[in-house]
Amino acid sequence: VSPATLASKGARTRQRIVEQAAPLFNQLGYKGASMRDITEATGLEKGGLYNHFGSKEALAVAAFDHSVSITAHRLAAARESAPDARGQLIALAREFSHWAKRPPLPGGCPIMNTAIEADDTNPELLEHARGAMNDLHRLVGSIVKAGVAAGELDPEIDRYALASLLTSALEGALMQSRLFDDAVHMDRVVDHLVAYIEALPAPKRRGRTRRSAQ
Amino acid sequence: VSPATLASKGARTRQRIVEQAAPLFNQLGYKGASMRDITEATGLEKGGLYNHFGSKEALAVAAFDHSVSITAHRLAAARESAPDARGQLIALAREFSHWAKRPPLPGGCPIMNTAIEADDTNPELLEHARGAMNDLHRLVGSIVKAGVAAGELDPEIDRYALASLLTSALEGALMQSRLFDDAVHMDRVVDHLVAYIEALPAPKRRGRTRRSAQ
Amino acid sequence: VSPATLASKGARTRQRIVEQAAPLFNQLGYKGASMRDITEATGLEKGGLYNHFGSKEALAVAAFDHSVSITAHRLAAARESAPDARGQLIALAREFSHWAKRPPLPGGCPIMNTAIEADDTNPELLEHARGAMNDLHRLVGSIVKAGVAAGELDPEIDRYALASLLTSALEGALMQSRLFDDAVHMDRVVDHLVAYIEALPAPKRRGRTRRSAQ
Amino acid sequence: VSPATLASKGARTRQRIVEQAAPLFNQLGYKGASMRDITEATGLEKGGLYNHFGSKEALAVAAFDHSVSITAHRLAAARESAPDARGQLIALAREFSHWAKRPPLPGGCPIMNTAIEADDTNPELLEHARGAMNDLHRLVGSIVKAGVAAGELDPEIDRYALASLLTSALEGALMQSRLFDDAVHMDRVVDHLVAYIEALPAPKRRGRTRRSAQ
DNA sequence: ACCGACGGGACCGCCCGTTGTT
DNA sequence: AACAACGGGCGGTCCCGTCGGT
Numbered sequence: 001v002s003p004a005t006l007a008s009k010g011a012r013t014r015q016r017i018v019e020q021a022a023p024l025f026n027q028l029g030y031k032g033a034s035m036r037d038i039t040e041a042t043g044l045e046k047g048g049l050y051n052h053f054g055s056k057e058a059l060a061v062a063a064f065d066h067s068v069s070i071t072a073h074r075l076a077a078a079r080e081s082a083p084d085a086r087g088q089l090i091a092l093a094r095e096f097s098h099w100a101k102r103p104p105l106p107g108g109c110p111i112m113n114t115a116i117e118a119d120d121t122n123p124e125l126l127e128h129a130r131g132a133m134n135d136l137h138r139l140v141g142s143i144v145k146a147g148v149a150a151g152e153l154d155p156e157i158d159r160y161a162l163a164s165l166l167t168s169a170l171e172g173a174l175m176q177s178r179l180f181d182d183a184v185h186m187d188r189v190v191d192h193l194v195a196y197i198e199a200l201p202a203p204k205r206r207g208r209t210r211r212s213a214q
Numbered sequence: 215v216s217p218a219t220l221a222s223k224g225a226r227t228r229q230r231i232v233e234q235a236a237p238l239f240n241q242l243g244y245k246g247a248s249m250r251d252i253t254e255a256t257g258l259e260k261g262g263l264y265n266h267f268g269s270k271e272a273l274a275v276a277a278f279d280h281s282v283s284i285t286a287h288r289l290a291a292a293r294e295s296a297p298d299a300r301g302q303l304i305a306l307a308r309e310f311s312h313w314a315k316r317p318p319l320p321g322g323c324p325i326m327n328t329a330i331e332a333d334d335t336n337p338e339l340l341e342h343a344r345g346a347m348n349d350l351h352r353l354v355g356s357i358v359k360a361g362v363a364a365g366e367l368d369p370e371i372d373r374y375a376l377a378s379l380l381t382s383a384l385e386g387a388l389m390q391s392r393l394f395d396d397a398v399h400m401d402r403v404v405d406h407l408v409a410y411i412e413a414l415p416a417p418k419r420r421g422r423t424r425r426s427a428q
Numbered sequence: 429v430s431p432a433t434l435a436s437k438g439a440r441t442r443q444r445i446v447e448q449a450a451p452l453f454n455q456l457g458y459k460g461a462s463m464r465d466i467t468e469a470t471g472l473e474k475g476g477l478y479n480h481f482g483s484k485e486a487l488a489v490a491a492f493d494h495s496v497s498i499t500a501h502r503l504a505a506a507r508e509s510a511p512d513a514r515g516q517l518i519a520l521a522r523e524f525s526h527w528a529k530r531p532p533l534p535g536g537c538p539i540m541n542t543a544i545e546a547d548d549t550n551p552e553l554l555e556h557a558r559g560a561m562n563d564l565h566r567l568v569g570s571i572v573k574a575g576v577a578a579g580e581l582d583p584e585i586d587r588y589a590l591a592s593l594l595t596s597a598l599e600g601a602l603m604q605s606r607l608f609d610d611a612v613h614m615d616r617v618v619d620h621l622v623a624y625i626e627a628l629p630a631p632k633r634r635g636r637t638r639r640s641a642q
Numbered sequence: 643v644s645p646a647t648l649a650s651k652g653a654r655t656r657q658r659i660v661e662q663a664a665p666l667f668n669q670l671g672y673k674g675a676s677m678r679d680i681t682e683a684t685g686l687e688k689g690g691l692y693n694h695f696g697s698k699e700a701l702a703v704a705a706f707d708h709s710v711s712i713t714a715h716r717l718a719a720a721r722e723s724a725p726d727a728r729g730q731l732i733a734l735a736r737e738f739s740h741w742a743k744r745p746p747l748p749g750g751c752p753i754m755n756t757a758i759e760a761d762d763t764n765p766e767l768l769e770h771a772r773g774a775m776n777d778l779h780r781l782v783g784s785i786v787k788a789g790v791a792a793g794e795l796d797p798e799i800d801r802y803a804l805a806s807l808l809t810s811a812l813e814g815a816l817m818q819s820r821l822f823d824d825a826v827h828m829d830r831v832v833d834h835l836v837a838y839i840e841a842l843p844a845p846k847r848r849g850r851t852r853r854s855a856q
Numbered sequence: 857a858c859c860g861a862c863g864g865g866a867c868c869g870c871c872c873g874t875t876g877t878t
Numbered sequence: 879a880a881c882a883a884c885g886g887g888c889g890g891t892c893c894c895g896t897c898g899g900t
Contacts, residue, residue, distance in 0.1 A: 010879070027334050031245045035872060046873080048880045056872065108333065115393040116330040119321065120241050130393060161402040164390065165383065168403045172326075172386030176378065179329040179344060188375040189382045223899090224861060249890060260891080262862045270890060438857070455762050459673045463894060474895080476858045484894065536761065543821040544758040547749065548669050558821060589830040592818065593811065596831045600754075600814030604806065607757040607772060616803040617810045620838075651877090652883065677868060688869080690884045698868065859900080866893070871886100878881080 014052040017042050022063040022070075026107030029117045030060050030125060061128055067110035068132040074104055075139060085147025089140065089166070089197045093190050096170045100177035100186035108178050111136070112171050137163040154201040162200075169193055228266040231256050236277040236284075240321030243331045244274050244339060275342055281324035282346040288318055289353060299361020303354065303380070303411045307404050310384045314391035314400035322392050325350070326385050351377040368415040376414075383407055442480040445470050450491040450498075454535030457545050458488050458553060489556055495538035496560040502532055503567060513575025517568065517594070517625045521618050524598045528605035528614035536606050539564070540599050565591040582629040590628075597621055656694040659684050664705040664712075668749030671759045672702050672767060703770055709752035710774040716746055717781060727789020731782065731808070731839045735832050738812045742819035742828035750820050753778070754813050779805040796843040804842075811835060 007015070020041045024033040035056055039045055053059040078095035082088040099109070107113060111132045118125040137160070144159035173189035221229070234255045238247040249270055253260055267273035292309035296302040313323070321327060328343040351374070358373035387403035448469045452461040463484055467473055481487035506523035510516040527537070535541060542557040565588070572587035601617035649657075662683045666675040677698055681687055695701035720737035724730040741751070749755060756771040779802070786801035815831035 013879085029243075029245065029331060031243070032331075032335060034870080036870080045881050047875090047882070050873070051879055108330070112389060113330055115389055116322070116327055117243060117246075119392065121246060126393070133390065133393060158402075161406070164387065164399040164402040165406050168386030168390055168399060169379070169383040170386070171389060172382030172384065173378065175326060175329055175385060176347065176382055178333060179340070179347060185378040185382060188372075188378040192375070192379050222860095227861075248888080250888080258861095259863050259865095261864070261893085264891070265861055268891095441857085457671075457673065457759060459671070460759075460763060462892080464892080473859050475860070475897085478895070479857060536758070540817060541758055543817055544750070544755055545671060545674075547820065549674060554821070561818065561821060586830075589834070592815065592827040592830040593834050596814030596818055596827060597807065597811040598814070599817060600810030600812070601806065603754060603757055603813060604775065604810055606761060607768070607775060613806040613810060616800075616806040620803070620807050624834075650882095655883075676866080678866080686883095687885050687887095689871085689886070692869070693883055696869095857900100859898105861898090862896085864894100867891080868889100870889070872888105873885090875884085876882095878879100 010052070013044075013048075017044065017049060017052060017059070018062045018066045021059055022067045022110075023106045025060050025063045026067050026105055026110050026113060028107075029113065030057075030122060031117070033060075057122065057124055061124055064110055064114055064125060064128050064132075067105055068128075068135075070104050071099075071110070072132075072135065075136075079139070079143065085143050085150065085152045086197050086200060088143045088147075089162075090194050092140070092143070093166060093170060093193045093197070096174070097183075097186045097190040100174055100183040109171060109174055112175060133167065136167050140166055148203075151203055154203050157200060165196075166193060224266070227258070227262075231258070231263065231266055231273070232276045232280045235273055236281045236324075237320045239274050239277045240281050240319055240324050240327060242321075243327065244271075244336060245331070247274075271336065271338055275338055278324055278328055278339060278342050278346075281319055282342075282349075284318050285313075285324070286346075286349065289350075293353070293357065299357050299364065299366045300411055300414060302357045302361075303376075304408050306354070306357070307380060307384060307407045307411070310388070311397075311400045311404040314388055314397040323385060323388055326389060347381065350381050354380055362417075365417055368417050371414060379410075380407060438480070441472075441476075445472065445477060445480055445487070446490045446494045449487055450495045450538075451534045453488050453491045454495050454533055454538050454541060456535075457541065458485075458550060459545070461488075485550065485552055489552055492538055492542055492553060492556050492560075495533055496556075496563075498532050499527075499538070500560075500563065503564075507567070507571065513571050513578065513580045514625055514628060516571045516575075517590075518622050520568070520571070521594060521598060521621045521625070524602070525611075525614045525618040528602055528611040537599060537602055540603060561595065564595050568594055576631075579631055582631050585628060593624075594621060652694070655686070655690075659686065659691060659694055659701070660704045660708045663701055664709045664752075665748045667702050667705045668709050668747055668752050668755060670749075671755065672699075672764060673759070675702075699764065699766055703766055706752055706756055706767060706770055706774075709747055710770075710777075712746050713741075713752070714774075714777065717778075721781070721785065727785050727792065727794045728839055728842060730785045730789075731804075732836050734782070734785070735808060735812060735835045735839070738816070739825075739828045739832040742816055742825040751813060751816055754817060775809065778809050782808055790845075793845055796845050799842060807838075808835060 017038070021033070021038045024037050024041055027033075028037070035046060035049065038049060038059070042049070049059065053062065074095055075092055078091040079088045082091040111129050114125050114129040115133070118129065140163035141159045144153060144157060144162060147153035148155045148157070169189050170186075170193070173186040176185040177183045231252070235247070235252050238251050238255055241247075242251065249260055249263065252263060252273070256263070263273065267276065288309055289306055292305040293302045296305040325343050325346045328339050329347070332339040332343065354377035355373045358367060358371060358376060361367035362369045362371070383403050384400075384407070387400040390399040391397045445466070449461070449466045452465050452469055455461075456465070463474060463477065466477060466487070470477070477487065481490065502523055503520055506519040507516045510519040539557050539560045542553050543561070546553040546557060568591035569587045572581060572585060572590060575581035576583045576585070597617050598614075598621070601614040604613040605611045659680070663675070663680050666679050666683055669675075670679070677688060677691065680691060680701070684691070691701070695704065716737055717734055720733040721730045724733040753771050753774045756767050757775070760767040760771060782805035783801045786795060786799060786804060789795035790797045790799070811831050812828075812835070815828040818827040819825045
């Protein structure tokens with residue numbers, strides 16, 4: 001999502017700010033993380049920050065997008081690790097479940113955090129959270145769609161329902177595992193989801209083209 | 215939980231403060247809700263508030279407990295509305311799902327809100343959130359246990375796993391329905407859960423329990 | 429100064445308040461000691477205190493007078509322990525010097541404390557501090573006067589100067605001993621004062637009426 | 643101690659704050675002087691003040707040090723005005739005594755004020771007060787030491803005792819002169835001290851030091 | 857005589873954002 | 879592009895004093 005290698009000097013510092021602010025916002029929340037926290041984390045002074053971002057909210061949005069991109073890359077990589085649709089769905093769930101023990105960034109899932117905090121107070125952030133969650137749904141949906149096209153999954157499977165179920169259950173489980181500092185909740189939920197995914201129906205008839213499509 | 219009828223004058227104002235502060239904390243969060251917000255909601259001055267609560271956190275804890283008790287009562291009533299274990303579990307899920315459209319208090323689920331916000335910042339609130347979530351788990355667990363005792367459910371059902379699944383999926387679905395302002399996510403998840411509950415295995419054979427169901 | 433034995437019930441609680449407030453004011457100062465501190469020390473509530481004292485300042489004045497009376501009694505007793513003027517002056521200085529190690533009330537000399545703090549802010553308290561300090565001067569003066577009358581001391585001795593010297597040096601030494609938490613400063617000053625007192629001149633001529641007067 | 647000429651802008655405002663806060667703290671005390679008082683005196687807003695000092699206490703410490711440096715310079719100048727040890731000691735006492743009528747800064751001696759108020763409440767300030775008082779003692783001690791080396795004073799003179807006496811008596815006298823708004827107490831004490839200093843013994847005999855005085 | 861709820865205001869500290877300077 | 883000074887303003891907390899009720 002971000003090159004970060006080349007780019008002008010200004011863009012590099014901007015990127016550095018985003019990277020160092022992201023965990024702060026994710027842990028402390030939008031209100032809880034102060035601009036001062038960010039000056040301390042980045043080493044820049046107020047003026048330096050405001051040269052790159054017009055407001056705290058603009059920085060928070062950039063940091064949120066960055067946090068999301070980290071998790072999104074992990075999920076995309078997980079998907080690629082499996083050959084078929086069911087495997088990809090399971091890989092997704094398992095990758096997400098690992099975050100209960102080894103979070104890719106401190107503070108839990110940025111989408112959920114933002115959805116909860118920005119609930120009634122911060123429309124800009126909320127919109128980005130919607131976008132990020134939509135991407136998650138689309139990721140699940142595209143796997144199902146490809147699985148159907150590949151003849152692995154029954155076309156009657158409601159991919160929207162599956163996306164809602166996976167995201168809801170995993171987010172809720174992550175929340176609980178963090179609340180109790182115990183990954184057992186996540187494990188139980190993932191077990192259920194994996195069993196459910198494995199039991200997803202194959203096409204009724206004649207669809208034995210296991211890999212004909214695409 | 216709320217007598218509100220008798221009690222001394224001080225206890226009544228205290229109760230009034232809690233009731234009027236609860237939705238504020240639930241919507242705006244612990245940091246987002248200011249003591250000034252509460253003075254405006256209650257009509258009391260800061261001095262008046264601090265006669266009843268030694269700190270903002272103490273007030274927030276009381277408000278949280280109040281919010282939880284509201285939701286807990288709803289769930290307890292839902293359970294009582296159904297005769298058998300499966301029915302009670304389904305009633306629980308359906309009651310929870312209604313909150314996506316008609317929340318018993320504004321701002322979503324207080325447990326989730328608190329679990330997310332207090333994550334790294336407010337141990338007292340976090341502890342109460344743990345307690346409330348534990349109660350939820352115990353509620354599910356006690357239904358399953360009773361269902362097993364009544365011969366309705368297979369004793370091999372893992373009631374802890376079921377509790378983790380129900381709470382996680384429902385909390386996650388509520389979060390998403392609020393995020394998108396669309397109850398469809400909740401509906402999809404509840405459909406899954408209801409189907410899963412209905413398919414819970416009955417005891418293998420020879421129900422020697424006093425209430426041989428079905 | 430205070431009977432404290434009989435008296436009506438109201439007067440007794442008033443006395444109790446004063447006794448328990450005195451060390452607080454002496455340690456924390458007029459501004460530093462809050463009415464809440466006093467409610468906690470006395471066990472009474474705000475209303476109870478304000479039944480006996482019209483304001484914080486009125487209570488502080490009463491507490492100051494009480495503190496002073498404690499020290500004054502000690503000095504009066506010390507004076508009575510010695511037969512002649514020089515002995516009484518020395519007894520005075522020694523009694524005062526003991527307070528560096530074993531203060532009769534916590535927080536140091538109430539007169540000095542009040543003189544310093546009330547300097548530009550609290551005329552009522554300041555006036556009482558003046559009165560108390562004046563009493564100290566008069567105590568020294570009366571000893572000298574009696575000593576002259578008894579033929580022990582030269583009438584040309586400036587008793588005002590002696591009073592200023594003793595009080596100044598002792599107060600200053602007490603302050604330093606408290607500052608450094610080391611009574612050595614007081615000891616050194618007292619040594620000087622005792623030597624000076626012992627060297628005070630006897631009447632020039634014919635005054636061998638060691639106890640003729642009075 | 644105060645360049646005030648060059649230095650960066652920040653350092654200049656900081657110095658200005660200190661200079662204008664010092665008399666406030668010295669008159670009103672640490673608790674009595676509010677940050678608002680200082681904003682009014684300096685013309686800066688709270689935000690401006692807190693850019694230079696992390697807390698009220700930090701500002702108070704700087705102000706205290708500034709106040710002490712003012713008095714210390716006066717005493718150092720007084721010492722230099724006299725050629726020999728006795729003269730320097732007397733000059734010290736006389737300079738100090740002038741402060742009863744013409745205080746170099748309003749509110750009396752900052753060391754005594756701080757020693758009294760910070761007694762049980764403010765360890766940081768107390769430590770600085772100890773340091774400042776120690777410097778005073780060392781000043782006296784160094785004069786005596788030089789006087790002994792110059793053959794003016796008997797080596798058996800206890801310079802620690804002399805320092806305790808001078809500082810105690812002068813501080814106490816200043817307190818009383820301020821309490822009664824009457825410099826007579828200071829005058830009497832200084833008279834005693836001057837006489838005592840003049841009577842300090844010279845070396846017994848045979849001054850083999852390079853400067854056989856008197 | 858005592859309690860305790862309550863008001864109104866002040867406390868210190870921190871907030872976000874701007875501006876001028878380098 | 880970065881710093882650092884600074885302004886307003888709000889944050890939670892505590893203050894003293896009053897007043898109705900017991």
